[in-house]
Amino acid sequence: MRGYLVFLKKELFEYTKTYKLLIMVLVFVIFGITNPLVAKLTPVILKSFMTDGIIITLPEPTAYDAWMQFFKNATQMGIIVMVILFSGVLSSELSKGTLINLLTKGLSRKSVILSKYTCMVLVWTVSIALCFGLTYGYTVYLFPKEDTPNLLFSVSCLWLFGLFLLAVLLFSAALVKSSYGCLFITVIVMAACIIMNIIPSIHRYNPISLATDNMGLLVGSIEASSLYDAILVSSLFSMIFVSLSAMIFQKKQL
Protein backbone atom coordinates (compact mmCIF):
# COMPACT_ATOMS: atom_id res chain seq x y z
CA MET A 1 0.00 0.00 0.00
CA ARG A 2 2.80 2.40 0.87
CA GLY A 3 4.61 1.52 -2.33
CA TYR A 4 1.42 2.26 -4.25
CA LEU A 5 1.03 5.73 -2.76
CA VAL A 6 4.69 6.64 -3.20
CA PHE A 7 4.67 5.48 -6.79
CA LEU A 8 1.42 7.34 -7.44
CA LYS A 9 3.05 10.53 -6.20
CA LYS A 10 6.04 9.88 -8.43
CA GLU A 11 3.73 9.29 -11.42
CA LEU A 12 1.88 12.57 -10.85
CA PHE A 13 5.20 14.38 -10.55
CA GLU A 14 6.35 12.77 -13.78
CA TYR A 15 3.21 13.90 -15.61
CA THR A 16 3.81 17.51 -14.55
CA LYS A 17 7.51 17.33 -15.46
CA THR A 18 6.91 15.83 -18.90
CA TYR A 19 4.13 18.36 -19.60
CA LYS A 20 1.61 15.54 -20.10
CA LEU A 21 -0.73 16.91 -17.43
CA LEU A 22 -0.45 20.43 -18.85
CA ILE A 23 -1.24 19.30 -22.39
CA MET A 24 -4.20 17.14 -21.40
CA VAL A 25 -5.69 19.91 -19.26
CA LEU A 26 -5.07 22.69 -21.80
CA VAL A 27 -6.42 20.66 -24.72
CA PHE A 28 -9.63 19.91 -22.84
CA VAL A 29 -9.91 23.50 -21.56
CA ILE A 30 -9.60 24.84 -25.10
CA PHE A 31 -12.24 22.38 -26.28
CA GLY A 32 -14.45 23.33 -23.36
CA ILE A 33 -14.38 26.98 -24.36
CA THR A 34 -14.67 26.50 -28.12
CA ASN A 35 -17.59 24.03 -28.02
CA PRO A 36 -20.39 26.52 -27.23
CA LEU A 37 -18.63 29.23 -29.23
CA VAL A 38 -18.50 27.16 -32.41
CA ALA A 39 -22.14 26.21 -31.96
CA LYS A 40 -23.12 29.85 -31.58
CA LEU A 41 -20.97 31.20 -34.39
CA THR A 42 -21.52 28.57 -37.11
CA PRO A 43 -24.60 30.35 -38.56
CA VAL A 44 -22.77 33.70 -38.46
CA ILE A 45 -19.77 32.24 -40.27
CA LEU A 46 -21.91 30.54 -42.88
CA LYS A 47 -23.87 33.74 -43.39
CA SER A 48 -20.68 35.62 -44.21
CA PHE A 49 -20.06 33.16 -47.05
CA MET A 50 -23.47 33.81 -48.47
CA THR A 51 -23.54 35.80 -51.68
CA ASP A 52 -26.55 37.19 -53.53
CA GLY A 53 -27.33 34.04 -55.45
CA ILE A 54 -27.30 31.57 -52.58
CA ILE A 55 -29.75 31.56 -49.73
CA ILE A 56 -29.07 29.20 -46.87
CA THR A 57 -31.70 28.95 -44.20
CA LEU A 58 -30.23 27.97 -40.88
CA PRO A 59 -32.06 27.09 -37.69
CA GLU A 60 -31.18 29.08 -34.59
CA PRO A 61 -28.35 27.37 -32.70
CA THR A 62 -29.39 25.67 -29.49
CA ALA A 63 -27.72 24.17 -26.46
CA TYR A 64 -27.87 20.82 -28.26
CA ASP A 65 -25.43 22.12 -30.87
CA ALA A 66 -22.97 23.05 -28.14
CA TRP A 67 -23.21 19.57 -26.61
CA MET A 68 -22.90 18.01 -30.04
CA GLN A 69 -19.58 19.85 -30.39
CA PHE A 70 -18.59 18.68 -26.91
CA PHE A 71 -19.20 15.00 -27.61
CA LYS A 72 -17.63 15.24 -31.05
CA ASN A 73 -14.43 16.87 -29.80
CA ALA A 74 -14.07 14.82 -26.63
CA THR A 75 -14.60 11.49 -28.34
CA GLN A 76 -12.39 12.25 -31.33
CA MET A 77 -9.52 14.68 -30.73
CA GLY A 78 -9.64 14.41 -26.95
CA ILE A 79 -9.37 10.65 -26.87
CA ILE A 80 -6.74 10.58 -29.63
CA VAL A 81 -4.55 13.05 -27.73
CA MET A 82 -5.00 11.05 -24.53
CA VAL A 83 -4.07 7.72 -26.12
CA ILE A 84 -0.98 9.18 -27.83
CA LEU A 85 0.16 10.91 -24.63
CA PHE A 86 -0.25 7.81 -22.49
CA SER A 87 1.08 5.29 -25.02
CA GLY A 88 4.52 5.37 -23.39
CA VAL A 89 3.08 4.60 -19.96
CA LEU A 90 5.29 1.55 -19.36
CA SER A 91 7.68 1.52 -22.28
CA SER A 92 9.47 4.78 -21.50
CA GLU A 93 10.55 3.63 -18.05
CA LEU A 94 11.35 0.12 -19.22
CA SER A 95 13.54 1.31 -22.09
CA LYS A 96 15.41 3.74 -19.83
CA GLY A 97 15.72 1.07 -17.14
CA THR A 98 14.72 3.43 -14.34
CA LEU A 99 12.04 1.09 -13.08
CA ILE A 100 14.45 -1.76 -12.29
CA ASN A 101 16.05 0.09 -9.38
CA LEU A 102 12.70 0.61 -7.70
CA LEU A 103 11.59 -2.98 -8.26
CA THR A 104 14.79 -4.44 -6.77
CA LYS A 105 14.31 -2.21 -3.71
CA GLY A 106 11.05 -3.99 -2.96
CA LEU A 107 8.35 -2.12 -4.84
CA SER A 108 5.82 -4.70 -5.95
CA ARG A 109 5.01 -4.90 -9.63
CA LYS A 110 1.31 -4.97 -8.86
CA SER A 111 1.47 -1.54 -7.24
CA VAL A 112 3.34 -0.18 -10.27
CA ILE A 113 0.50 -1.24 -12.56
CA LEU A 114 -2.22 -0.10 -10.16
CA SER A 115 -0.72 3.31 -9.49
CA LYS A 116 -0.07 3.88 -13.18
CA TYR A 117 -3.72 3.12 -13.92
CA THR A 118 -4.93 5.31 -11.07
CA CYS A 119 -2.80 8.19 -12.26
CA MET A 120 -4.07 7.96 -15.83
CA VAL A 121 -7.64 7.79 -14.57
CA LEU A 122 -7.03 10.85 -12.38
CA VAL A 123 -5.69 12.89 -15.28
CA TRP A 124 -8.57 11.81 -17.53
CA THR A 125 -11.15 12.61 -14.84
CA VAL A 126 -9.73 16.08 -14.21
CA SER A 127 -9.56 16.84 -17.95
CA ILE A 128 -13.07 15.70 -18.81
CA ALA A 129 -14.49 17.43 -15.72
CA LEU A 130 -12.83 20.71 -16.70
CA CYS A 131 -14.03 20.40 -20.28
CA PHE A 132 -17.55 19.59 -19.12
CA GLY A 133 -17.60 22.41 -16.57
CA LEU A 134 -16.46 25.02 -19.08
CA THR A 135 -18.85 23.86 -21.78
CA TYR A 136 -21.68 23.78 -19.27
CA GLY A 137 -20.95 27.27 -17.95
CA TYR A 138 -20.65 28.88 -21.35
CA THR A 139 -23.65 26.99 -22.73
CA VAL A 140 -25.82 28.28 -19.89
CA TYR A 141 -24.44 31.76 -20.57
CA LEU A 142 -25.08 31.63 -24.33
CA PHE A 143 -28.27 29.59 -24.42
CA PRO A 144 -30.12 30.32 -21.19
CA LYS A 145 -33.34 28.54 -20.29
CA GLU A 146 -32.61 25.52 -22.42
CA ASP A 147 -32.93 22.20 -20.73
CA THR A 148 -30.84 19.21 -21.72
CA PRO A 149 -32.00 16.02 -20.05
CA ASN A 150 -29.68 13.10 -19.23
CA LEU A 151 -26.65 15.35 -19.55
CA LEU A 152 -24.75 14.13 -16.50
CA PHE A 153 -25.50 10.50 -17.28
CA SER A 154 -24.31 10.97 -20.83
CA VAL A 155 -21.02 12.52 -19.74
CA SER A 156 -20.52 9.81 -17.11
CA CYS A 157 -20.88 7.23 -19.89
CA LEU A 158 -18.14 8.97 -21.83
CA TRP A 159 -15.97 9.06 -18.70
CA LEU A 160 -16.49 5.34 -18.18
CA PHE A 161 -15.55 4.70 -21.78
CA GLY A 162 -12.29 6.57 -21.08
CA LEU A 163 -11.65 4.24 -18.15
CA PHE A 164 -12.18 1.23 -20.40
CA LEU A 165 -9.86 2.68 -23.03
CA LEU A 166 -7.14 3.35 -20.45
CA ALA A 167 -7.42 -0.23 -19.21
CA VAL A 168 -6.97 -1.48 -22.78
CA LEU A 169 -4.00 0.87 -23.16
CA LEU A 170 -2.38 -0.41 -19.97
CA PHE A 171 -2.98 -4.01 -21.00
CA SER A 172 -1.34 -3.49 -24.39
CA ALA A 173 1.53 -1.59 -22.75
CA ALA A 174 2.17 -4.62 -20.52
CA LEU A 175 1.93 -6.92 -23.52
CA VAL A 176 4.49 -5.31 -25.84
CA LYS A 177 7.74 -3.42 -25.37
CA SER A 178 7.45 -0.33 -27.57
CA SER A 179 5.03 2.55 -27.26
CA TYR A 180 4.10 2.19 -30.93
CA GLY A 181 3.11 -1.43 -30.37
CA CYS A 182 0.97 -0.27 -27.47
CA LEU A 183 -0.71 2.34 -29.67
CA PHE A 184 -1.22 -0.24 -32.40
CA ILE A 185 -2.97 -2.78 -30.14
CA THR A 186 -5.20 -0.10 -28.62
CA VAL A 187 -6.22 1.11 -32.06
CA ILE A 188 -6.96 -2.47 -33.15
CA VAL A 189 -9.15 -3.09 -30.09
CA MET A 190 -11.04 0.14 -30.77
CA ALA A 191 -11.43 -0.72 -34.46
CA ALA A 192 -12.78 -4.15 -33.49
CA CYS A 193 -15.30 -2.48 -31.17
CA ILE A 194 -16.39 -0.10 -33.94
CA ILE A 195 -16.76 -2.91 -36.48
CA MET A 196 -18.72 -5.06 -34.03
CA ASN A 197 -21.04 -2.12 -33.45
CA ILE A 198 -22.55 -2.74 -36.88
CA ILE A 199 -24.31 -5.83 -35.53
CA PRO A 200 -27.38 -4.52 -33.70
CA SER A 201 -27.50 -7.25 -31.06
CA ILE A 202 -23.91 -6.51 -29.99
CA HIS A 203 -24.45 -2.74 -29.90
CA ARG A 204 -26.27 -3.17 -26.60
CA TYR A 205 -23.22 -4.68 -24.90
CA ASN A 206 -20.48 -2.89 -26.82
CA PRO A 207 -18.42 -0.46 -24.68
CA ILE A 208 -18.13 1.90 -27.63
CA SER A 209 -21.87 2.64 -27.43
CA LEU A 210 -20.94 4.66 -24.35
CA ALA A 211 -19.06 7.07 -26.62
CA THR A 212 -21.41 7.03 -29.60
CA ASP A 213 -24.87 7.19 -28.04
CA ASN A 214 -24.31 10.40 -26.05
CA MET A 215 -26.25 12.73 -28.32
CA GLY A 216 -29.08 10.22 -28.61
CA LEU A 217 -29.41 10.32 -24.84
CA LEU A 218 -29.73 14.10 -24.84
CA VAL A 219 -32.20 14.25 -27.68
CA GLY A 220 -34.21 11.42 -26.19
CA SER A 221 -33.96 8.97 -29.08
CA ILE A 222 -32.06 6.51 -26.86
CA GLU A 223 -33.28 5.34 -23.49
CA ALA A 224 -30.81 5.58 -20.61
CA SER A 225 -31.68 2.03 -19.58
CA SER A 226 -30.51 0.65 -22.92
CA LEU A 227 -26.93 1.53 -21.95
CA TYR A 228 -26.90 -0.32 -18.63
CA ASP A 229 -25.56 -3.49 -20.22
CA ALA A 230 -22.76 -1.61 -21.95
CA ILE A 231 -21.87 0.06 -18.65
CA LEU A 232 -21.70 -3.31 -16.94
CA VAL A 233 -19.59 -4.84 -19.71
CA SER A 234 -17.20 -1.87 -19.78
CA SER A 235 -16.64 -1.86 -16.01
CA LEU A 236 -16.14 -5.62 -16.05
CA PHE A 237 -13.68 -5.53 -18.92
CA SER A 238 -11.79 -2.58 -17.40
CA MET A 239 -11.23 -4.63 -14.25
CA ILE A 240 -10.28 -7.71 -16.28
CA PHE A 241 -7.81 -5.78 -18.40
CA VAL A 242 -6.16 -4.13 -15.39
CA SER A 243 -5.80 -7.46 -13.56
CA LEU A 244 -4.54 -9.13 -16.73
CA SER A 245 -1.92 -6.43 -17.23
CA ALA A 246 -0.82 -6.87 -13.60
CA MET A 247 -0.49 -10.62 -14.19
CA ILE A 248 1.44 -10.17 -17.44
CA PHE A 249 3.71 -7.56 -15.92
CA GLN A 250 4.41 -9.86 -12.97
CA LYS A 251 5.86 -12.49 -15.30
CA LYS A 252 7.51 -10.09 -17.72
CA GLN A 253 11.26 -10.18 -18.24
CA LEU A 254 12.52 -6.65 -17.65
Add this chain to the structure above:
Amino acid sequence: MDWSMMKEYLPFLVPLVIAQLALAVTALIHVLRHPHYRFGNKVMWALMVMFIQFVGPILYFTIGRGEE
Protein backbone atom coordinates in the same frame (compact mmCIF):
# COMPACT_ATOMS: atom_id res chain seq x y z
CA MET B 1 -16.49 41.13 -37.17
CA ASP B 2 -17.27 44.55 -35.74
CA TRP B 3 -16.37 45.79 -32.30
CA SER B 4 -19.74 45.32 -30.62
CA MET B 5 -19.71 41.68 -31.62
CA MET B 6 -16.14 41.29 -30.41
CA LYS B 7 -17.23 42.70 -27.07
CA GLU B 8 -20.03 40.17 -26.83
CA TYR B 9 -17.59 37.30 -27.26
CA LEU B 10 -14.85 38.70 -25.04
CA PRO B 11 -15.61 36.26 -22.19
CA PHE B 12 -14.77 33.48 -24.65
CA LEU B 13 -11.86 35.03 -26.46
CA VAL B 14 -9.81 36.11 -23.45
CA PRO B 15 -9.49 32.66 -21.77
CA LEU B 16 -9.07 31.03 -25.17
CA VAL B 17 -6.21 33.32 -26.14
CA ILE B 18 -4.59 32.83 -22.72
CA ALA B 19 -4.79 29.04 -23.05
CA GLN B 20 -3.40 29.07 -26.57
CA LEU B 21 -0.59 31.42 -25.58
CA ALA B 22 0.27 29.35 -22.51
CA LEU B 23 0.56 26.28 -24.71
CA ALA B 24 2.69 28.07 -27.31
CA VAL B 25 4.99 29.71 -24.78
CA THR B 26 5.66 26.55 -22.73
CA ALA B 27 6.36 24.67 -25.94
CA LEU B 28 8.66 27.42 -27.23
CA ILE B 29 10.64 27.54 -23.97
CA HIS B 30 10.99 23.76 -24.09
CA VAL B 31 12.11 23.83 -27.73
CA LEU B 32 14.81 26.42 -27.01
CA ARG B 33 16.05 24.76 -23.84
CA HIS B 34 16.17 21.12 -25.02
CA PRO B 35 17.91 21.03 -28.39
CA HIS B 36 17.30 17.33 -28.98
CA TYR B 37 14.39 16.31 -31.16
CA ARG B 38 13.25 13.04 -32.60
CA PHE B 39 13.26 14.72 -35.98
CA GLY B 40 13.52 18.23 -37.36
CA ASN B 41 15.62 21.04 -35.95
CA LYS B 42 15.30 23.97 -33.58
CA VAL B 43 14.16 26.52 -36.14
CA MET B 44 11.51 24.23 -37.56
CA TRP B 45 10.00 23.40 -34.16
CA ALA B 46 10.18 27.00 -32.92
CA LEU B 47 8.26 28.16 -35.97
CA MET B 48 5.79 25.30 -35.67
CA VAL B 49 4.89 25.90 -32.03
CA MET B 50 4.65 29.64 -32.55
CA PHE B 51 2.63 29.81 -35.73
CA ILE B 52 0.54 26.66 -35.89
CA GLN B 53 -1.96 27.35 -33.18
CA PHE B 54 -2.94 24.49 -30.89
CA VAL B 55 -1.74 21.67 -33.16
CA GLY B 56 1.91 22.76 -33.24
CA PRO B 57 2.65 22.56 -29.49
CA ILE B 58 0.72 19.29 -29.14
CA LEU B 59 2.64 17.73 -32.02
CA TYR B 60 5.89 18.91 -30.46
CA PHE B 61 5.18 17.46 -27.02
CA THR B 62 3.76 14.18 -28.32
CA ILE B 63 6.03 13.23 -31.20
CA GLY B 64 8.73 15.88 -31.64
CA ARG B 65 10.28 15.98 -28.18
CA GLY B 66 13.52 14.02 -27.83
CA GLU B 67 14.61 11.96 -24.84
CA GLU B 68 16.42 13.84 -22.10
